[in-house]
Amino acid sequence: MTDYRAGFDTLDAEVAAALPVRGRLPDWLAGTLVRNGPAVFEHGGRSLRHWFDGQAMLHRFAIGDGGVRYTNRLLDTPSLRSLRERGRIGYTEFATDPCGSLFGRFFSRFHRRPSANACVNVTTVGGEPAAVSEVPLAVTFDPRTLDTLGVTDYSAGIDGTLTTAHPHALPDGGDLVNYVLRFGRHSEYQFYRRPPSAAAGEVIGRYRTEKPGYVHSFAVTRRHIVLAVFPLVVNPLSFLLRGRPFIENYAWRPEEGLRVVVLDAAGGGVVAEHTAPAAFAFHHINAYDDGDTVVMDLCAFDDAAIVSALYVDALRAGRPVPVSWATRYTVPLGAGEVTVRRLSDEPFELPRIHYGAHNGRPYRYAYGVGAADPTGANFLDQLVKLDVTTGRTTVWRAEGGYPGEPVFVPAPTAAAEDDGVVLSVVLDARRGASTLVVLDGATFTELARADVPHVIPFGFHGQFARQEH
Template sequence: MTQLDRRHFLGSGLFAAAAATIITPEMALAGASPAGWSLAVADVDADVPEEILRLVDGKVPADCNVTLYRNGPAKFRRGTGASGHWFDGDGLVRKFRIGNGRASLSARFVDTPKRRLETKLDAIVQPGFGSSRRDGAIVNGPDDTNAANTSVLMSGGELLALWEAGSPAVLDPETLETKGFKTFRRDLKQMPFLAHPRVEPDGTVWNLGGNGKSTFVWKLNPVGSLAKAQILETGRASYFHDFTATARHLVIVLQPWVQEGFKFPLSTAMAWKPELGTRILVVDKDDLSKKRVFELPAFSFFHLADGWEESDGTIRFDGCLEENPTFGQIAASALLRGEYIKAPSPMLTQIVLYPDGRADTNTTRISGEFPATDRRRAGQSRRFTTHVAGYRQTPFPHAIATWDWDKGRDDKHDFGSHQLVEEFLFVPTGSGERDGWLIGTTLNLKERRTELHLLNAGRISDGPLATWRASLPLPLTFHGTIA
């Protein structure tokens, strides 16, 4: 299927079967959990009005003027029911603003049809990645189940709240008010738009939207308008939450966690088949019909970092690779019941694709997730990858680090076992790859408060330059962006 046929692309997949799929709802609630980390998956019942954060340590750099947006699920339970998976809670977008020597926080739920329906019914009814369809559900298309809870993107002056299988939701960057779902072209309404677009240094956006053995390829101009919309055959119905890109190519990693049918919860429709190995598809950005395929032993993954291409055509990129998808299959669901199911640790690993068709992996043997890089170098060679670290027999990390691929070592700061660390992003202040700050958030379990931190990107082990504390704890987010 190479011609654009939105009806067939959507109708042949998951949402066509959703209306007839009935699975017994999960009844266990995390509210009764004694787990010390249960705040990470606790409910927020209302929007958070703007508040000035309290500076509890350090000094604010005089020239620091940045906004950090973060998105993550924050409402999992209604009535006597609960979401069946961490990935299915309602999206709450947070806005952290540093400027004029102080920091502020506000947060607002994305106003989706899912949230409006479930608020009205006081019940969790809409299906999702790990949630069943329940009495009262309305599923006529992807955006009826869209939780808008995974990431955010600034494009063309708009703040977009991203999910995985439906449209971006448009938010006001100042007030976080929801303006509705984004339709780039009438015939593309509700086409899937992944939560991990790749943004070139000039602001051009590339993104995918998977469905079975096909994926939809998006290209947006720097001003946010549609430049390209095309269906690409991948040859395997792999689940992929992320992809990467070089200056010239899209790189799609097809793990052997494959979709075998069309039903909710989505996670139950997929099977782990390691005997298939992992396949990597390299596609020419200018001509999507030009494809190369590389093969590697089986691994699973959620997140990749930007890639680049060397002068001889060798492609390098890194990601956080797992032995199998236990976390996505069962462990992330258990979190909402207050249970910790140990899954294989994601290991920071570089993947190398050679011009002669060979592929190889170079592992750091460092457990880490949420790889982040200098956005100015997207598609260009680089030396560093920032990642969360410090998993000490808990579901969540406690440290932030930057791996130096040249020297083979981490520069790391451990916040302590009482802190749950979220993704940190790089804010440039100079031309060098580490000339800047890292900005990110933690959940302080001891203080029961969310904290905002600013670190020197070149001296992470020194700890935060400044730390601010909110008046309340917010559950953990997934991804964010800076503006």
Template structure:
């Protein structure tokens, strides 16, 4: 049997393989008869092309997975996203497109000045189209997505890549999040950053309406509408963001102190530097919190701010008695990204000798939106909710300084029962990160009692937990949790784990006789037949 360290290294750093035709899983236990649909997952899956290899785990080319549940059975398939990046790399038999943490020189015959000029003209407006982060729904179309101006539509049944779409054909964006929000009408809300606009860099929030009757003539993105734009507080240093919050009436945008250095990005090619190295965390800065009315696009004029931190994932947001409550996973610094450099994964983290990144915190922030700031003295905490220790203290200049209520520690990749998105909720689900990016537990967290349940199994690495509600659900946690699990035990095949969301006990697993790779995010598509 292979040494444990090598097994772990293989699980994280090896290239995955396609399973282009669906294969039946072996079921242990009983999958609920009502669970009908497909869980799509996305993540990096190809880390070497020819004799070249990626330097960061987030650079690997996208591998899309599907787990189809029907009549108590599960079928699995996977395919590489056939992006233009994938096609160019495979055709050249080497990496020729620069990624987040890997720089590539497409034409070795060009001199450095030609390369730099091309990079300046093309790379800032148009990054790679290797969409490795998530699956987004616009109308009835589904797209592989990441934080770039390109998305790739996929056929959810066959996993074939249908077409590439450029956001810039519909709205002036250079970057966009891979974590949108959906409302009950089927509309999608998302946001991105315009770096090269005539009025300077700005953050843009937009809405894509649900599908029209004739989707072929009137595709969803054709009807995209900008809700508002927010000026970047420092034009040369736009804030990085991976997600945002949404309540019934507001968009919540956290402008953090983790920033993209535009000048450094524009000159990166001269210095042989990737755009990942152009992200910098300023621990001496502050965090700004923006509230934007979803209907009018107008921002609440009061300045809300707090101490510096790094945030990748929002948990949920809602309104409660004149307050906006929003829950985040915060990090003390940006070292989590550094942990995913392949050299760190291979040599340091996997051998337990790396510098440990600070543990993530699940934190609650509260903004009082109906408070009369003229009637209270400076220094007053305006938060009136009784179930939180979060504060919003009035400052001399009329701004509110926010301090969070820490709910839990050590959890990332949060998810909720999406029927409770924008609503007051009690539970969320996440992946336990105890000392490194290696995730060995998934967790159910109860915000009211501040308690949690866990699932873990020796030598197993579960993916982000996804909640699927039962059709006759009464309670918020009536449903199941789905997680794709990769095992280091050569005698234990990968499997789809099905947990009772209420008890967090295993009710079934679907073992798969195929190569299943670690992934990042995805979504469940209900079978409408």
């Protein structure tokens, strides 16, 4: 077993360099992959507690003419400046509270400031490239240099405290859809749609609940929005009264079950609500309409222990990390029960699909990261291609390799769903640095790799943009 823990070390070096390429890149592959993730976990004696708290860094891989050029930049945010220039944690993060003392908590109780540390994903806000997280603040950046341009509103003008870093493009029309969660006695998930270049959105559906759950993503179909509310729930008063970091106010309540809520994407409100056996997930794989049911596929954990397992101290100590499984929920739009079945026995997380053609529609293939040891003792050490119709999996592994999210890029003339390539940033623990690996989407064999001069800390999500001709 090799040591993956270098993927949780701080990186603050910024470089721009042409990368040596081994193998052959497809002639048609031209564009830019921008990935996002945490990179700074401590500075000046101050430490951030959770993987999700690390300060954001963007990584750009410009691919074309058989070569790859790499650039990385830290996002220049108020939270990073507070840490580096003033030597203090100035903003509330996922599991780090700047008000460590009772005295500090008392005076900050009613005006804690959410962090603009947008370390989760990249998208567009008002037509501009932006890094985003789970608070309604986005950080815009220059897509060529990765220079930070500013902090902007990510709520589409809708009042609330939380959102997701996983907005969707509606399958028909392409409007962006997301939600903003407003806490209160009756908390409300407010779903909105917004044209891609618009700054404001229109609320198209609401789901009210006394027990809001921690929800990292959701799904859409051609006719519906699908919300899974896991029984990791919070009483909103806890944020005011308990003085704990954000996620530590949530409690696992399996007796509540998994609430599956289906809303009309055209704005007709809730059309179905069911309770399934308790489970937890960060990521939806996909969803689609199937007659009088909705099919919802999740990377499902048995419980929410994964949240605690991702504290930095635990990860650096090499403690096992729980794994998730591709799991299908068939949800009736009328009366009846949700049926649940595991799609394969291969651990599966950070899922991607051929998004443009199959998001919200029936599909066959999904790509994710997995673990050869299902106990999670060696973290995430393989890439997995899953056929959701048969359960068959194809695995790519490399000795000492720890891959990140696989991004599928379809070929320009793709005739099949898996006709394209898969891009993944892999920690090569033997070399002591990271590499961009390019796999054939159909055969799942390696085509090429481009070696980065340093370790890229394990990140979360990224997007590929084709080069415009």
